[in-house]
Each structure stands twice: as structure tokens, then as C-alpha cells.
Amino acid sequence: MIVGAGMAGVQTAVELRQQGWRGPVTLLGDEPHPPYDRPPLSKAVLLGAEGGALADVRFDVDFRALGVELRLGVHAQALRAEQHHLVTDAGLVAYDALVLATGAYPVVLPGTAGLAGVHPLRTLDDAAALRPVLERREHVVVVGAGWIGAEFATAARQAGCEVTVVEAADRPLAGVLPASVTAHMTGWYGEAGVTLRTGTTVAGVEAGGVVLADGSRLAAGAVVVGIGARPATGWLAGSGVTLDPQGAVRADERLRTTAPDVFAVGDCASFPSARYNRRLLVHHWDNAVQGPRTAAANLLGGEEAYDPVPYFWSEQFGRFVQYAGFHREEDTLISRGDPSDGSWSVLWLRRGVLVAVLAVGRPRDMAQARKLIAAGSAPDPVLAADPAVPLKSA
Numbered sequence: 370m371i372v373g374a375g376m377a378g379v380q381t382a383v384e385l386r387q388q389g390w391r392g393p394v395t396l397l398g399d400e401p402h403p404p405y406d407r408p409p410l411s412k413a414v415l416l417g418a419e420g421g422a423l424a425d426v427r428f429d430v431d432f433r434a435l436g437v438e439l440r441l442g443v444h445a446q447a448l449r450a451e452q453h454h455l456v457t458d459a460g461l462v463a464y465d466a467l468v469l470a471t472g473a474y475p476v477v478l479p480g481t482a483g484l485a486g487v488h489p490l491r492t493l494d495d496a497a498a499l500r501p502v503l504e505r506r507e508h509v510v511v512v513g514a515g516w517i518g519a520e521f522a523t524a525a526r527q528a529g530c531e532v533t534v535v536e537a538a539d540r541p542l543a544g545v546l547p548a549s550v551t552a553h554m555t556g557w558y559g560e561a562g563v564t565l566r567t568g569t570t571v572a573g574v575e576a577g578g579v580v581l582a583d584g585s586r587l588a589a590g591a592v593v594v595g596i597g598a599r600p601a602t603g604w605l606a607g608s609g610v611t612l613d614p615q616g617a618v619r620a621d622e623r624l625r626t627t628a629p630d631v632f633a634v635g636d637c638a639s640f641p642s643a644r645y646n647r648r649l650l651v652h653h654w655d656n657a658v659q660g661p662r663t664a665a666a667n668l669l670g671g672e673e674a675y676d677p678v679p680y681f682w683s684e685q686f687g688r689f690v691q692y693a694g695f696h697r698e699e700d701t702l703i704s705r706g707d708p709s710d711g712s713w714s715v716l717w718l719r720r721g722v723l724v725a726v727l728a729v730g731r732p733r734d735m736a737q738a739r740k741l742i743a744a745g746s747a748p749d750p751v752l753a754a755d756p757a758v759p760l761k762s763a
């Protein structure tokens with residue numbers, strides 16, 4: 370039994386079959402739509418460039434042929450792990466083994482839950498609700514200059530909307546990248562014709578716009594909120610599945626939870642990374658694809674450890690931004706290439722070993738660096754700073 374029919378849930382079902390499991394597989398999810406992919410929702414789908422129809426983002430998986438029972442529109446309400454029972458709004462479901470893949474839900478701006486004109490961007494329905502906003506070329510205020518905010522702002526500008534991005538921190542992506550790196554990204558907003566207001570907090574939303582903490586108002590036909598996501602695990606309270614302080618299911622290195630026969634994958638779960646010597650909670654697509662391979666193998670009796678080099682990409686303001694690995698503030702930063710040229714990379718070394726890379730328009734750097742990070746290799750720092758020299762171990 371798999372709960373949550375997003376990428377991690379679907380991929381778990383596919384992996385179970387690929388790895389030889391012939392018994393029943395049920396994939397239960399609370400959204401009414403056939404399972405679909407999320408990254409296009411903040412990109413082409415908003416513009417209708419992929420037809421905008423559900424069929425274009427739907428996973429190319431024939432569940433019937435795979436022998437997977439899809440139960441859509443069913444919400445898991447509680448877990449009775451000792452009895453191996455899942456409580457759903459459609460009744461009690463017994464399972465032998467359970468995979469938690471309930472993903473994450475977007476953080477709501479305080480006091481705005483359900484308010485007309487205030488949009489999260491997580492689901493297909495969210496994207497569908499935003500399409501008319503772009504079609505009408507409304508003035509949009511985007512709250513949060515993170516990955517989703519930047520991608521939405523890109524699409525909205527492309528559609529011809531006037532866009533203001535309001536960010537409480539003093540720069541975009543403040544919680545993710547150092548100031549020396551985001552300094553090269555801040556200008557992207559202005560270049561695209563987007564007004565970026567950093568150090569600005571939204572206090573509330575009212576008809577026709579947002580109210581800022583200083584009491585001033587910003588007019589807006591629509592408000593799009595991209596201020597982060599939290600693991601969708603509230604329903605597991607009291608189940609015996611331990612959650613960590615961020616609310617993520619606390620999986621072990623085999624992606625097992627603290628409850629018997631219960632595993633967890635994707636955005637809803639954190640796992641211990643031996644590679645980075647810390648627990649990671651990764652809210653990116655690649656993790657939702659890779660984790661299920663390990664979970665399925667272990668569910669079928671294997672003893673595989675999950676220790677990926679995390680990876681994600683973002684498409685914003687005409688740039689292809691990729692990041693792999695995990696860096697800390699104290700790691701040594703090496704710049705590779707001139708940001709004013711439009712394509713550049715940044716490497717992070719820890720005691721000489723490459724631990725993370727950010728590549729803007731340099732997919733080859735990304736491919737080479739990912740291999741070095743996975744191998745725990747140490748590049749020559751002088752050569753690594755030369756964008757004309759391929760990245761390799763010293």
C-alpha cells in the first residue's frame with residue numbers, strides 16, 4: 370500500500386514492479402486527478418505552452434498494465450501501525466507494508482487561508498486557477514523570492530503581467546545560497562521587468578492588494594504565495610511514526626520509519642546522509658525519483674542504504690539553474706566563470722573535497738561535478754576556477 374500519488378508514490382509502485390514484486394500494489398491519493406508531475410506547473414503549464422491540459426503533465430504510466438490499483442480522491446486520516454490499518458475517509462484499509470509518500474503542502478500567509486485572489490502553487494488545481502490571472506495580464510504580487518516565486522514571476526512576465534516580488538529577507542534565496550552568489554541573481558528580476566522589493570514583509574492581504582508591515586499598500590489583482598512547503602504528515606500524529614521537528618517523517622538510512630513495515634519517501638521524509646553527516650529533508654524532484662528505488666528494494670527484503678547527492682534544477686528568467694550536493698556556510702567557495710557572461714558556476718569544497726555545485730547555464734559543469742561529488746573527489750582549486758578547463762579530480 371502506498372499513500373500519496375505524486376512522483377514518489379508513483380515511482381515506488383513502478384519500482385516495486387520493476388524489482389519483481391508480483392503481489393498487489395495499491396496507490397492511494399487524495400487528489401482527484403490521475404497522478405501528474407509538478408515541475409511544469411510553475412513553468413510551461415502556466416502559459417498554456419504544454420496545452421495546459423492535465424494530459425500534458427500526467428505521468429506516462431499505464432497503471433492498469435502495471436497491475437497497480439489506483440484509489441484517487443481518498444484521504445488518509447490516520448495510521449494504526451500496530452494493527453497495519455490505514456484509516457481513510459473511504460473506510461479502513463488493511464496493509465502488509467506501507468509506503469508514506471504524502472509530499473508537502475505550501476505554507477500559507479497568516480490570515481489568508483481560503484481568501485479569494487490569494488494563490489498557492491502546489492497542485493494542478495492551483496496552476497489551473499492561475500492561468501486566467503496570466504491570461505488577463507493582471508498585476509501580480511508574488512510573496513517570496515524563492516525557487517517557486519522566481520519561476521512564477523518568470524511565467525507571469527512572459528504572459529505580460531506587471532509583477533512585483535516581495536521578499537522579507539534582504540535578497541532572493543537567502544536561506545539557500547550565500548550573498549556572494551545571490552548577488553549575481555538579484556539583477557535577473559530587474560532585467561526581466563520584475564520589481565523586486567527585498568526586506569519587505571507582507572502583513573496582510575485585502576481586496577485589491579497587499580498590506581505591508583510598514584502600513585503601505587501594494588495594488589494587486591492576484592497574490593501568489595511562495596514561502597515554502599511543509600511535510601504533509603499531520604495525519605500521522607499518534608501513529609507511532611516518529612516525526613522530526615520540521616514535521617518530516619524520520620526515516621532511517623534504509624528509508625524505514627519507526628513503525629513496523631512502514632517506509633517513507635519523497636518530500637514527506639527526512640533521512641540520515643552519511644555523505645554529508647547530517648539529516649536531510651529534500652523537497653526536490655530527483656529525491657522523489659531516487660528514494661523509491663531504495664525503499665522498494667528494502668521493502669522486498671534488501672538492505673540498501675539511501676545516500677544520494679541531492680540534485681535539483683530551476684528555470685527562471687531565461688536561465689537554467691542547477692544545484693547538486695549540499696554545502697555549509699563554512700565551506701570554501703570557488704567561482705568558475707564570469708556571472709556577467711550569463712553562464713557561470715560555483716563550487717563548494719570541504720577540506721579540499723567537492724561537496725556541492727551551482728551551475729547557471731553550464732550543464733557540462735553540472736555533469737562533471739556531480740560525478741566528482743559522488744566519488745568524494747578533490748579537484749585542483751586553481752584549475753577548477755578556470756571555466757575553460759573541464760572539472761576533474763586533482
Ligand code: FAD
Nearest residue numbers: 373375376377399407408445471472635636652653654681
Ligand atoms: P507530492 O508531489 O507533493 O505528492 C504527494 C501527494 O500525496 C499529493 O498528491 C498529495 O495531495 C497527496 N497526499 C498528501 N497527504 C495525503 C493524505 N493524507 N492522504 C492521501 N493523499 C495525500 N523540483 C525540482 O527539482 N525542480 C523543479 O523545477 C521543481 N519545480 C517545482 C514546481 C512546483 C510548482 C512544485 C510544487 C514543485 C516543484 N519541484 C521541483 C519539487 C518536486 O515537484 C517535488 O519535490 C516532488 O513533487 C515531490 O514528490 P512527492 O511525491 O514526494 O510529493
